Every structure is written in C-alpha cells, then in structure tokens.
Amino acid sequence: VTALAMAxxxxxxxxxxxxxxxxxxxxxxxxxxxxxxxxxxANASETFIDESEITGTLRTVIRDQVPVQKVIQATRIGGLxxxxxxxxxxxxxxxxxxxxxxxxxxxxxxxPVRGDFDDIVFDTxxxxxxxxxxALVAAEQYIIPVSAAVWSMTALYKFVGWIExxxxxxxxxxxxxxxxxxMVGSRTRIGDKVVAEIRASAxxxxxxxxxxxxxxxxxxxxxxxxxxxxxxxxxNEAYKAFAAEVVGKMPRKRGGAHRAITEQ
Ligand SMILES: Nc1ncnc2c1ncn2[C@@H]1O[C@H](COP(=O)(O)OP(=O)(O)OP(=O)(O)O)[C@@H](O)[C@H]1O
Ligand SMILES: [Mg+2]
Numbered sequence: 001v002t003a004l005a006m007a008x009x010x011x012x013x014x015x016x017x018x019x020x021x022x023x024x025x026x027x028x029x030x031x032x033x034x035x036x037x038x039x040x041x042a043n044a045s046e047t048f049i050d051e052s053e054i055t056g057t058l059r060t061v062i063r064d065q066v067p068v069q070k071v072i073q074a075t076r077i078g079g080l081x082x083x084x085x086x087x088x089x090x091x092x093x094x095x096x097x098x099x100x101x102x103x104x105x106x107x108x109x110x111x112p113v114r115g116d117f118d119d120i121v122f123d124t125x126x127x128x129x130x131x132x133x134x135a136l137v138a139a140e141q142y143i144i145p146v147s148a149a150v151w152s153m154t155a156l157y158k159f160v161g162w163i164e165x166x167x168x169x170x171x172x173x174x175x176x177x178x179x180x181x182x183m184v185g186s187r188t189r190i191g192d193k194v195v196a197e198i199r200a201s202a203x204x205x206x207x208x209x210x211x212x213x214x215x216x217x218x219x220x221x222x223x224x225x226x227x228x229x230x231x232x233x234x235x236n237e238a239y240k241a242f243a244a245e246v247v248g249k250m251p252r253k254r255g256g257a258h259r260a261i262t263e264q
Pocket of ligand 1: 010011012013014015016017018039041043124125126182183184210211212213214216217220235
C-alpha cells in the first residue's frame with residue numbers, strides 16, 4: 001500500500017478535486033483505493049456519499065473506538081472506499097491536541113486496514129491542524145496542488161518550509177512526490193508563470209498540468225469525477241495522465257522488506 005496525502009495550507013488550490021479524481025482514476029484502473037477525508041468540510045466524502053448516509057468518521061474510530069472497518073463505506077465506483085469526514089472532525093482536531101500522541105492517532109486508526117488496499121489517499125483541509133499533520137504522519141508521500149494564482153508560490157514556500165520543520169523534528173517521514181499545477185488557464189500570464197516557477201523550483205513536479213475549465217464547477221456540483229461520462233474531456237484526460245504519473249512515482253514494494261534488505 002502507498003499512502004498519499006494531498007496537502008496545502010492555502011485554501012482552494014484543488015486539494016479535494018485532486019484527491020477525488022485521483023482516487024476514482026486509480027480505482028477505475030483496477031486498484032483498491034481508500035480515500036480518507038481529514039477535512040471537516042467533508043467535500044471529498046460528500047462527492048461519493050450523501051451527507052445523510054455518512055455513519056461515522058475518523059472521530060468515531062479514534063474517540064468512540066469503533067473498528068475502522070465499520071466506518072469505511074463503499075462508493076458507487078467499484079474498488080473505491082471512503083473513510084468519511086463530517087463537521088465533528090473539527091472537534092476531533094481539538095481532541096487530538098490534548099491527546100497523548102495525538103498526531104499519530106490517524107496512522108494508528110488505519111493500521112488494521114492498511115494492508116487491504118493498494119492505495120490510501122488523504123484529503124486535508126486548508127490549515128496546519130492536527131488532522132493535516134496526522135494525515136502527513138500516516139502518509140509515505142504527499143502531493144501539493146498549486147493553483148495558478150498570484151500568491152501561490154509564496155504560500156508554497158511557506159508550506160514546504162513548515163513540512164521540512166516537521167521532518168527535521170521527526171514528526172513526519174513523508175516525502176514530496178511532487179507539485180501539481182492546477183487550474184491553469186490556457187495562454188494566461190499567471191498560468192505560464194506558475195508552471196514555469198514550479199518547473200524551475202528545487203522540488204519534484206508532475207509533467208501533467210490540470211487545466212482551468214468552467215466545467216470543473218459543474219462537475220463538483222454534479223458530483224462527477226474522472227471517468228464519468230459527464231466529466232469535461234480535458235479534465236478527464238488530465239486526471240488520467242496524472243494518475244498514471246502517480247503510479248509511476250510510487251515506490252516499488254515487490255518482495256517486501258526482507259527482499260529489500262537482501263538486495264542492498
Ligand atoms: N481545473 C479546474 N478548473 C476550474 N475550477 C476548478 C478546477 N479545479 C477545481 N476548481 C474549483 O475550485 C474550487 C476549489 O477546488 P477544491 O475544493 O478542489 O479546492 P481545495 O483546495 O480542496 O479547497 P479547500 O482549501 O477549501 O479544501 C472548487 O469550486 C472547484 O470547483
Ligand atoms: Mg478541500
């Protein structure tokens with residue numbers, strides 16, 4: 001299993017869009033995927049499950065000690081399951097602050113099911129809350145969606161600096177899989193500038209660029225994701241290419257730890 005967190009403390013950079021479309025794309029390629037929603041806004045969860053049908057969250061597992069298997073819900077897409085969020089995760093964030101080893105609780109909550117999935121994808125909120133940190137602790141790699149907007153690069157450097165501090169303090173071990181340029185308008189100065197800066201930066205990045213399309217708002221409203229017939233074809237193509245790149249960048253784990261040691 002490879003656990004991947006979508007993260008950025010800047011709001012509205014397409015973290016949730018990236019998480020739901022990546023999860024759907026991976027599942028549609030035949031992989032078993034668990035989407036873990038760590039944002040109290042619950043937009044990723046509600047893309048796949050009606051709010052009224054969400055029966056439990058990470059708080060149900062961590063605070064109420066309900067087995068995580070009972071909280072994970074199937075979706076309309078074969079191969080894709082969701083560990084949903086709800087507003088109560090905002091309360092869990094505070095509970096994690098006063099809990100011993102609070103930042104490790106999400107990793108611990110998922111431990112019983114980690115081996116059941118090929119991929120675990122975390123969506124996180126636009127903040128540095130214990131939920132975001134907890135998702136990064138549970139992840140092996142993270143992806144930062146960077147929107148083509150004026151303040152994007154300054155926000156990116158601040159966020160990467162914060163993550164580096166967490167790594168230095170040995171709170172997280174996750175490494176950056178790549179920066180993903182999102183909402184890139186064609187032939188716009190800011191779009192070209194952000195893509196060029198990402199490429200010129202010291203950080204790994206994805207070749208795929210997610211274009212800005214008016215249809216993206218309709219997709220969110222209609223709860224359509226990559227691979228659905230009503231999805232904008234350009235976005236469909238971009239998310240498919242992005243998912244393929246993600247798989248290509250995943251660490252090879254064939255043979256397990258023993259083989260990795262003997263090969264060294
Ligand atoms: N490729 C795109 N083209 C146009 N609009 C987009 C695109 N991707 C996302 N959006 C729109 O931008 C808004 C923010 O997207 P999204 O919710 O994915 O961002 P986010 O980073 O998860 O936000 P938050 O920080 O609140 O969690 C949404 O209304 C979405 O419809
Ligand atoms: Mg979001």
